[in-house]
Amino acid sequence: MDALVAELERLEAIVAGWSPADAAVARAYRAAVEDLNGEAFRRFIIALRAEPGTFSAMRAAVRDELVYAILRRYGLIKPSPQEASAPVPLPRPLAPAQTSAWLPAGTLREIPEDGIRATTIGGEPVLLWRSGAALSCVQNACAHQGFPLDGGIVADGTIVCPRDGFAYDLASGDCLTAPGVALRVHGVRVAGDDVLVRLAR
Numbered sequence: 642m643d644a645l646v647a648e649l650e651r652l653e654a655i656v657a658g659w660s661p662a663d664a665a666v667a668r669a670y671r672a673a674v675e676d677l678n679g680e681a682f683r684r685f686i687i688a689l690r691a692e693p694g695t696f697s698a699m700r701a702a703v704r705d706e707l708v709y710a711i712l713r714r715y716g717l718i719k720p721s722p723q724e725a726s727a728p729v730p731l732p733r734p735l736a737p738a739q740t741s742a743w744l745p746a747g748t749l750r751e752i753p754e755d756g757i758r759a760t761t762i763g764g765e766p767v768l769l770w771r772s773g774a775a776l777s778c779v780q781n782a783c784a785h786q787g788f789p790l791d792g793g794i795v796a797d798g799t800i801v802c803p804r805d806g807f808a809y810d811l812a813s814g815d816c817l818t819a820p821g822v823a824l825r826v827h828g829v830r831v832a833g834d835d836v837l838v839r840l841a842r
């Protein structure tokens with residue numbers, strides 16, 4: 642694993658020396674490959690979970706450091722108690738990546754209280770949710786088969802996919818009906834009445 646991480650770091654150092662335009666193409670290519678990999682992992686896990694007796698095998702597999710890091714990167718498992726209580730940085734190339742820019746996402750008033758607003762930020766369909774002081778931004782694509790979630794029922798900080806009924810916590814992105822599955826959660830903050838989003842990749 643150390644050799645693989647070292648090779649990734651070596652390649653990232655090369656890209657860092659490229660012109661901004663070339664580096665942006667390389668980052669976009671990496672993001673596209675990662676999106677494809679993440680979708681494949683999601684489908685793989687959903688298919689495994691449908692088979693009786695596979696849950697214990699999946700739990701055992703997640704004890705492997707690399708398997709854990711990759712599944713965390715794609716938001717497919719929750720943080721382990723150890724990570725939650727004493728966060729340990731993952732190897733840099735495996736850490737959850739975010740775009741550096743905070744992008745405008747409308748105003749706070751456009752998000753109904755205890756409701757959602759569907760929009761597209763930087764080409765990414767997202768859901769903005771607020772309830773009192775709580776505000777979040779999650780991907781607007783069900784982790785099951787990618788169906789848009791914005792037609793789903795929203796209640797008590799959760800949304801239910803209108804297609805097959807997966808339910809999600811809108812604050813954490815966690816799936817409440819299929820443990821180990823989650824929506825991607827984007828960074829969100831407020832400046833005055835403006836909402837800004839930083840996309841997680």
Ligand code: FES
Pocket residue numbers: 783784785786787788802803804805806807
């Ligand atoms: S697409 Fe199947 S539950 Fe959402």
